[in-house]
Every structure is written in structure tokens, then in C-alpha cells.
Amino acid sequence: MTSSQDKVVIFDTTLRDGEQSPGATMTHDEKLEIAGLLDEMGVDIIEAGFPIASEGDFNAVSEISKNSVNSVICGLARAQIGDIDRCWEAVKHAAKPRIHTFIGTSPLHRAIPNLTKDEMAERIEQTVSHARNLCDNVQWSPMDATRTEFDYLCRTVEIAIKAGASTINIPDTVGYTAPRESAELIRRLIEMVPGADEVIFATHCHNDLGMATANSLAAVEAGARQIECTINGLGERAGNTALEEVVMAMKVRNDIMPFQTGIDTTKLMNISRRVASVSGFAVQFNKAIVGKNAFAHESGIHQDGMLKNAETFEIMRPEDVGLAGTSLPLGKHSGRAALRAKLEDLGFELGDNQLKDVFVRFKELADRKKEVFDDDLIALMRTSSDPANDHLKIVSLRVQCGTEGPQKADLVMSVDGIEHTTSQTGDGPVDATFNAVKALFPHGAKLQVYQVQAVTEGTDAQATVSVRMEEDDRIATGQSADTDTVVASAKAYVNALNRLIVRREKTGTDKAEISYKDVT
Numbered sequence: 001m002t003s004s005q006d007k008v009v010i011f012d013t014t015l016r017d018g019e020q021s022p023g024a025t026m027t028h029d030e031k032l033e034i035a036g037l038l039d040e041m042g043v044d045i046i047e048a049g050f051p052i053a054s055e056g057d058f059n060a061v062s063e064i065s066k067n068s069v070n071s072v073i074c075g076l077a078r079a080q081i082g083d084i085d086r087c088w089e090a091v092k093h094a095a096k097p098r099i100h101t102f103i104g105t106s107p108l109h110r111a112i113p114n115l116t117k118d119e120m121a122e123r124i125e126q127t128v129s130h131a132r133n134l135c136d137n138v139q140w141s142p143m144d145a146t147r148t149e150f151d152y153l154c155r156t157v158e159i160a161i162k163a164g165a166s167t168i169n170i171p172d173t174v175g176y177t178a179p180r181e182s183a184e185l186i187r188r189l190i191e192m193v194p195g196a197d198e199v200i201f202a203t204h205c206h207n208d209l210g211m212a213t214a215n216s217l218a219a220v221e222a223g224a225r226q227i228e229c230t231i232n233g234l235g236e237r238a239g240n241t242a243l244e245e246v247v248m249a250m251k252v253r254n255d256i257m258p259f260q261t262g263i264d265t266t267k268l269m270n271i272s273r274r275v276a277s278v279s280g281f282a283v284q285f286n287k288a289i290v291g292k293n294a295f296a297h298e299s300g301i302h303q304d305g306m307l308k309n310a311e312t313f314e315i316m317r318p319e320d321v322g323l324a325g326t327s328l329p330l331g332k333h334s335g336r337a338a339l340r341a342k343l344e345d346l347g348f349e350l351g352d353n354q355l356k357d358v359f360v361r362f363k364e365l366a367d368r369k370k371e372v373f374d375d376d377l378i379a380l381m382r383t384s385s386d387p388a389n390d391h392l393k394i395v396s397l398r399v400q401c402g403t404e405g406p407q408k409a410d411l412v413m414s415v416d417g418i419e420h421t422t423s424q425t426g427d428g429p430v431d432a433t434f435n436a437v438k439a440l441f442p443h444g445a446k447l448q449v450y451q452v453q454a455v456t457e458g459t460d461a462q463a464t465v466s467v468r469m470e471e472d473d474r475i476a477t478g479q480s481a482d483t484d485t486v487v488a489s490a491k492a493y494v495n496a497l498n499r500l501i502v503r504r505e506k507t508g509t510d511k512a513e514i515s516y517k518d519v520t
């Protein structure tokens with residue numbers, strides 16, 4: 001990387017477009033933590049939320065703004081004066097605030113607010129000017145740009161530039177474009193729109209056809225200088241462009257994509273794990289850059305080659321993305337200092353009280369499992385110190401299973417501090433356990449997803465279980481890990497219920513009241 005290379009601004013929208021993904025809702029504290037990690041990693045702009053959507057979003061954006069160090073903090077607002085004012089109220093606390101306002105410009109999107117082309121043009125002029133009167137740094141997006149008539153797109157972009165926007169974002173809202181077309185669109189806009197050379201063009205791609213990374217990089221080659229992306233590609237439907245992919249692509253193939261970013265790539269792995277953990281969206285094993293298998297070389301030929309020369313099969317080093325080299329597992333004789341050091345290596349900074357709690361849980365695990373690997377500790381960290389775990393707690397669980405059904409679960413569970421007991425049967429041990437939880441805490445939430453993964457190899461491996469539950473449009477995920485799959489399942493289920501209870505208590509604040517798609 002040389003300083004003469006053009007800089008590509010990294011705009012992270014994990015906390016807005018990513019968090020909007022059904023089921024990925026994060027708590028206030030989790031949002032703050034992720035924003036801190038993004039800032040530390042060198043993300044130029046953090047889109048922290050959509051302040052008009054709910055009190056919860058507003059508070060998170062305000063708080064992130066107050067705590068920001070280097071990153072610009074951006075809030076999203078529809079093309080409405082009230083939205084823009086609310087957004088400004090939240091981001092104005094940041095050292096470097098930005099307002100991002102948008103409207104859907106394609107024929108399908110224009111039909112929603114039922115505006116003519118001229119009326120929409122006028123709305124763009126008014127709202128961008130209004131935002132610019134509040135904030136020096138304004139970004140404007142024509143939503144569904146890739147399906148907007150080119151002439152009309154040029155017209156609206158020109159209006160936004162004249163009204164004071166300094167960044168023009170071109171979203172491929174439905175993941176419809178392809179690399180050549182993505183490049184062509186940016187190139188033609190830069191060529192044809194008066195004033196285009198005075199602003200930064202951004203690319204914002206969704207991954208519906210699996211082309212988000214390629215489309216973003218193609219746009220950069222054509223002149224875009226801001227990529228909008230999320231950690232792990234989190235986002236609605238098939239997600240957004242993955243930050244780690246575009247950043248590493250420009251780093252590893254700097255010979256053909258000579259652009260620099262300000263990202264400290266050694267922090268990628270840690271932030272990926274945190275986002276997976278707080279969003280409840282596990283990273284697929286073969287995901288580029290941050291997947292569990294991305295640096296694993298299992299086949300004999302690969303291992304032989306790797307031992308002789310790592311470059312045989314590796315185009316980047318695990319350390320470049322923050323993956324510690326092979327490290328020794330901990331065991332039941334490992335002390336608190338060793339645990340702290342290992343957790344720090346894995347990117348977890350713990351206070352003394354947190355360490356105390358994790359150490360107890362680590363000892364319990366080490367008693368059951370001879371070797372505690374990095375992945376075991378990561379799984380352990382996912383389920384510790386979750387304040388949402390307070391209302392319901394599994395006290396004890398005994399499950400009877402075997403070839404003769406039905407299976408039976410004897411459960412003692414504390415509900416707000418009072419212990420209750422039940423025995424329930426079910427179609428399999430997990431079903432019996434969930435029935436027992438439901439008997440002690442009746443609820444109408446539907447189980448949408450139930451996933452089990454082995455953390456490491458061997459029959460004593462821990463299982464991580466993720467569940468997603470839905471109740472009256474509120475979605476909550478829960479996770480847990482244990483060497484006993486049924487226990488992990490019970491704890492994950494209870495974790496999700498606890499989160500739903502917290503959301504119930506906060507209804508009207510935590511729940512999104514307005515979607516960014518309500519454009520009128």
C-alpha cells in the first residue's frame with residue numbers, strides 16, 4: 001500500500017442496514033460495543049441507525065455519536081423534514097456528524113408516495129437543502145438506483161449535488177445489478193452529471209444474486225470512492241456487501257486494485273465474531289475471510305503443500321485478519337491469568353468481575369472437556385454476561401431418552417427468582433425439554449429457527465445452539481453452548497425467551513415503529 005493510492009472510504013452500515021435484518025436486532029449496549037469496535041478498526045463512517053424509527057434507535061445513535069472517536073457518525077432519514085430533524089438531533093453530538101437522506105427513485109418506488117417525477121425532484125431539493133442547513137456533511141441516496149431510468153437518475157443526482165450533498169450513494173437495493181453494469185452506471189453518472197467531480201460517489205450493494213462484493217469493487221474501479229458494507233455481510237434477505245471481503249480484496253489484489261483503506265485488517269476476525277454473536281447470525285463455515293474454514297487446510301495434498309510453503313494454498317496470512325496462529329488449548333489446570341491472556345488474544349477485553357464469572361464457567365467446562373480450544377472459549381463468551389438472562393433460569397434438567405419414546409424432561413426452572421418444577425414428554429429430548437419450559441413459562445412465541453453446530457471435533461465437543469423466536473412481530477434470538485446438546489438447547493431457548501421478555505417490556509421503544517421502506 002502506498003500513500004499515493006486513492007483512498008476508498010469504508011462506510012459501515014452493520015448497525016442500520018444489517019440490524020434491520022429480521023432477527024438481527026441488537027440491544028443498546030451491543031450496538032455501542034460494535035460501534036466502538038468499528039471505530040477502533042478504522043471504519044471511516046459508521047451508519048449508526050435510523051433515528052426516526054424508534055426511541056431505541058434514536059438513543060443508540062445519540063449515544064454512539066457521543067462516544068465516537070475517529071469515525072464520522074451517520075444517521076439515516078427519509079426525505080421528510082421531521083425525519084431529518086430527528087436524525088440531526090441524534091447525530092449532532094458526534095465530533096463528525098453526517099445526515100444520510102434518501103428517497104426511492106425507480107418507477108416502482110415512486111409509486112409508493114405517489115409522487116410525479118417533478119414532485120419528487122422538488123422533494124429532493126427541499127430535503128437535501130434542509131439537511132445541509134443543519135449539517136455540513138450530507139449524503140443522498142436514490143433508493144433502487146439500479147432500476148431507475150438513467151435520465152431521471154442523472155436529474156435527481158444533479159439536484160442533490162446542487163442542494164448541498166457531498167456524497168451521492170448509488171444503491172442496488174434489490175441486488176439486481178452485475179459487475180459490468182455496476183461499473184458502467186457509476187462511470188456514466190460521473191461523466192454526465194454536472195458537479196459530479198465535486199462529490200464522492202458511493203456504492204451500496206445487496207447480495208441477492210451473490211454479486212455484492214464484485215459489484216462494489218467494479219463500482220470502485222469505475223470511480224466510486226465509498227463502499228457501503230456490513231460485517232459478515234449482515235443484512236436483509238441475502239445481506240449487504242461484506243466489509244471484510246472488499247477490504248481484503250483490495251489489500252490482497254492491490255496489484256490490480258490499487259486502492260487503500262484505513263482498516264486495520266487484524267481486527268476483522270474479532271469484530272466478525274462479535275457481530276455473529278450479538279446478531280445471532282452465525283457465519284457460514286466456508287464464508288470468505290472470516291469463515292471457520294477460510295484458513296483450514298484439511299486435505300492431505302493441501303496440508304503437505306502448506307507445511308512446505310504456506311503460499312502454496314494461502315493467498316493471505318491468517319494473522320492478516322486477526323486469526324491467531326495455531327495455539328495451545330487450555331485445560332483444567334490453567335489459571336485465571338492464562339485465561340485472561342488467551343481471551344485478550346481472541347479480542348475479548350474483560351473487567352475483573354466479568355473475568356471472575358467467565359473463569360467459573362471455564363472451570364466447569366474444563367472439568368467436562370480435557371482440552372478447551374479457542375473456539376470453545378469463543379462459544380463460552382457468547383453466552384456469558386448476558387443481562388437478558390435474568391428472568392428465566394434453568395436450575396436443573398434431567399432428560400430421559402432412548403429408542404422407546406416418548407422422551408421425558410424433568411425441569412426445574414426459576415421464573416423471576418421463584419423455582420418451579422415440571423415433567424413433560426415430547427417427540428425427542430429437545431421437544432420434551434422445550435415443552436417443559438413452555439409448561440413453566442406459557443407463551444405464544446413461535447420457534448422459527450433451531451440450529452445446532454459442533455464447536456470443535458470429538459465426541460466431547462461443545463454444541464452451540466441458536467434459536468430464533470417470533471412473537472407479535474418481535475423477533476429474538478438466543479444462543480448457548482454446552483457439551484450436552486440438550487442442555488445447550490434448553491439454555492438457548494430460555495435465552496431467546498428472556499430477550500423476548502425484555503422486548504415486551506420495552507414495546508414501543510425497542511421495536512421498530514417505522515421501516516425505512518415506509519417512504520411517504
Ligand code: KIV
Nearest residue numbers: 102141143144171173
Ligand atoms: O438498500 C438501500 O437502498 C438502502 C438505502 C436506504 C440507502 O439501504
Ligand code: ZN
Nearest residue numbers: 017171173204
Ligand atoms: Zn441497503
